[in-house]
Amino acid sequence: MANTPKEPQSAANQINIELSEEIAEGIYSNLAMIAHSNSEFVIDFIRLMPGVPKARVKSRIIITPEHAKRLLAALKDNISKYEATFGPIKQTEEMPKFPMNFGGTMGEA
Numbered sequence: 238m239a240n241t242p243k244e245p246q247s248a249a250n251q252i253n254i255e256l257s258e259e260i261a262e263g264i265y266s267n268l269a270m271i272a273h274s275n276s277e278f279v280i281d282f283i284r285l286m287p288g289v290p291k292a293r294v295k296s297r298i299i300i301t302p303e304h305a306k307r308l309l310a311a312l313k314d315n316i317s318k319y320e321a322t323f324g325p326i327k328q329t330e331e332m333p334k335f336p337m338n339f340g341g342t343m344g345e346a
Contacts, residue, residue, distance in 0.1 A: 265295075266295055267285055269283065273305075276301070279297065281294045282297075283295065
């Protein structure tokens with residue numbers, strides 16, 4: 238069987254994605270919590286700051302189980318590519334420890 242080149246995608250199959258400046262800046266998160274029901278996965282991206290007893294959910298993403306599985310596959314693929322370039326990602330079982338003065342010293346007004 239001969240290898241045939243793939244035909245270019247038609248304009249009908251393309252998606253025009255718009256990215257506003259605000260969204261393009263991104264939101265820093267150092268913790269994610271995931272919950273699910275029979276019809277959706279809810280992913281809360283949280284920013285946990287040392288010395289602050291309360292963490293804030295910075296973004297909540299709700300996706301279907303099918304999209305959750307696609308996201309998992311895409312993350313696995315990207316992690317493999319990352320590790321091939323930069324080496325293995327170190328992982329520990331414990332929560333990250335932040336230094337007490339994380340973020341610098343407190344200023345006075």
